[in-house]
Amino acid sequence: MSEEHAEQRSENVLDELAAVIADRQAELPEDSYTASLFTHEKGENAVLEKIGEESTEVVLAAKDDDDALVAESADLVYHLLVLLAMEDVSLDELRAELRERR
Numbered sequence: 001m002s003e004e005h006a007e008q009r010s011e012n013v014l015d016e017l018a019a020v021i022a023d024r025q026a027e028l029p030e031d032s033y034t035a036s037l038f039t040h041e042k043g044e045n046a047v048l049e050k051i052g053e054e055s056t057e058v059v060l061a062a063k064d065d066d067d068a069l070v071a072e073s074a075d076l077v078y079h080l081l082v083l084l085a086m087e088d089v090s091l092d093e094l095r096a097e098l099r100e101r102r
């Protein structure tokens, strides 16, 4: 999907975000946080650490009945989508797995 297309708003924000992440992975623009994750010297470990941190923040926000739960969950989902892209797993594969469990 082209950058222009990926940046458009769509009904499905997860597909939209996955498309932007794929674009950053392909283009590696210098000013992009997402691209920095793909070019980080620690590579995937940096993203795994981030997922660990964000998971803990979700747990703490839930325990404290904190307003931050939605924002922390969004951080976690974003970093999980980056990890799936690194591992070459598409959102469709995740959807298919969830669908199979229904």
Ligand SMILES: N=c1c2ncn([C@@H]3O[C@H](COP(=O)(O)OP(=O)(O)OP(=O)(O)O)[C@@H](O)[C@H]3O)c2ncn1[C@@H]1O[C@H](COP(=O)(O)O)[C@@H](O)[C@H]1O
Binding pocket: 017, 020, 024, 031, 032, 033, 034, 035, 074, 075, 078
């Ligand atoms: N959804 C996100 C998103 N969620 C979190 N983050 C970034 O994740 C980083 C880490 O979050 P933290 O809460 O740990 O913040 P921090 O402790 O200050 O960050 P670090 O020092 O640990 O890196 C922050 O820099 C956030 O800005 C995100 N960065 C990008 N996106 C999406 O990705 C798109 C492309 O972004 P760029 O790649 O930056 O162009 C954006 O338009 C958004 O839709």
